[in-house]
Amino acid sequence: MRQHDFEDFDLFDDQPSRRPARARRRGRFDEPEPTRSGRLTQAERVRLAKLRDDAYTENELPEGADRWSTWDDAEHGPLPRPDWVVTELAAVDTDLGVLKTGKEADVHLLRRALPGTPGALLAAKRYRSDEHKLFHRDAGYLEGRRMRRSREMRAMAHRSAFGRNLIAEQWAVAEFAALSRLWTLGAPVPYPVQREGMELLLEFLGEEDGTAAPRLAQVRPDPDELTDLWFQATAALELLASEGLAHGDLSAYNLLVHRGRLMVIDLPQVVDVVANPGGAEFLARDVRNLAGWFHGRGLGEHVTRTEELLAELVSAAGLA
Numbered sequence: 001m002r003q004h005d006f007e008d009f010d011l012f013d014d015q016p017s018r019r020p021a022r023a024r025r026r027g028r029f030d031e032p033e034p035t036r037s038g039r040l041t042q043a044e045r046v047r048l049a050k051l052r053d054d055a056y057t058e059n060e061l062p063e064g065a066d067r068w069s070t071w072d073d074a075e076h077g078p079l080p081r082p083d084w085v086v087t088e089l090a091a092v093d094t095d096l097g098v099l100k101t102g103k104e105a106d107v108h109l110l111r112r113a114l115p116g117t118p119g120a121l122l123a124a125k126r127y128r129s130d131e132h133k134l135f136h137r138d139a140g141y142l143e144g145r146r147m148r149r150s151r152e153m154r155a156m157a158h159r160s161a162f163g164r165n166l167i168a169e170q171w172a173v174a175e176f177a178a179l180s181r182l183w184t185l186g187a188p189v190p191y192p193v194q195r196e197g198m199e200l201l202l203e204f205l206g207e208e209d210g211t212a213a214p215r216l217a218q219v220r221p222d223p224d225e226l227t228d229l230w231f232q233a234t235a236a237l238e239l240l241a242s243e244g245l246a247h248g249d250l251s252a253y254n255l256l257v258h259r260g261r262l263m264v265i266d267l268p269q270v271v272d273v274v275a276n277p278g279g280a281e282f283l284a285r286d287v288r289n290l291a292g293w294f295h296g297r298g299l300g301e302h303v304t305r306t307e308e309l310l311a312e313l314v315s316a317a318g319l320a
Contacts, residue, residue: 041169047197062115065092069112074194074201078180082191082203084120086112091119099123099212104171104268109210110201121210123190127172127198127268172198175268178245187239188232188263205258205265216262217252217293227303230294232262234309237286241316246271246279250286252293273317283313 061068069091077085096109105127113119172195179192179202190203206212221229233255240246247254247270254266273279291306314320 043169043197062092064094065115066095067093069093070196070199070201071194074196075176076194077192078184085191085193086114086120088114090114095124096121096210104128109204109212112201121204121206121208122193123202123204125175125200125202127169127200129198169198171268172200174270175266176200178267178270181243182240182245182264182267185239185243188236188261189267190263190265205256205263213256213258213263215253216255216257219257221297223298226294226297226299229257229262230299230304233290233294236262236264237290237309237313238316240270241273241283241313244272244274244317246273246282246317247286248282251289273319279317280314280319283317283319284310287313 059068069086069089070093071087071091072089081087091112091114094111094113096111098106099109100107105125108124108126110122110124111119112122176192176195179189179200182189183191190205193201193203195201204212216229237247237250247264247267249266249269250264254264256263256265271279271282273283276282287306287310291304291309294304295301311320
């Protein structure tokens with residue numbers, strides 16, 4: 001296949017050619033650009049071109065900052081926007097270190113602020129590209145999702161280098177869309193601030209000193225707290241099911257306990273249980289994984305009533 005076969009399509013309709021001309025003001029992180037094999041997605045190609053252009057910017061970053069805000073180039077989160085979100089283009093981003101590493105993505109702690117102001121802490125989730133063998137279980141999750149071009153579908157199905165890049169970008173898009181939809185519905189998820197390429201900036205769930213909220217797996221609740229957390233978890237499951245969704249990989253490791261409230265994170269694999277032929281099984285797996293942890297902490301089946309819960313979720317999703 002010739003190189004120019006991939007030059008003209010724009011997978012996510014970023015339409016960079018339609019953006020107004022502007023002075024490039026942003027800096028970049030200091031790490032070298034990774035060596036990549038295979039073909040890049042159009043959005044990733046545009047992002048890398050911007051990094052090269054920004055290397056020659058005449059505007060000097062304030063001391064300690066890593067880059068200018070990427071707000072103007074990104075897809076933004078839903079309205080009404082929380083008042084802590086920093087939207088000024090003169091803001092800078094400072095990387096404060098890694099919060100979490102994973103097979104699919106790394107999460108960094110980021111501070112976005114106007115110089116001389118405290119700004120806001122954000123969780124920067126950066127998906128990895130095709131040099132990593134990511135998403136080893138992605139085939140089942142991708143059932144029911146469709147790309148607009150058969151060429152893209154073939155590349156994804158064959159897991160070529162280009163196809164894996166498409167998959168990685170699709171996961172980032174899927175997670176941002178799911179978070180935006182669920183936050184709008186009032187679900188207990190972090191606010192999705194923006195998406196640019198394979199990077200998501202999300203509300204940081206933690207304290208102002210940068211201490212992240214613990215995962216459910218790390219807490220040791222007393223019996224009353226355990227029961228309350230269970231019912232918070234089932235309420236979140238019911239809300240997702242009523243929207244025809246399942247988390248797809250729910251466990252005590254992707255639930256955070258933030259100031260007494262259970263928060264759902266890590267949603268790239270969110271499943272449309274109606275379109276996906278294995279939708280009911282994804283619902284059942286989420287319930288089994290969650291109930292297993294609570295049972296192990298002493299919460300009885302007479303409280304969890306997992307079979308009854310699953311039947312209610314199947315009905316709420318319209319599968320029964």
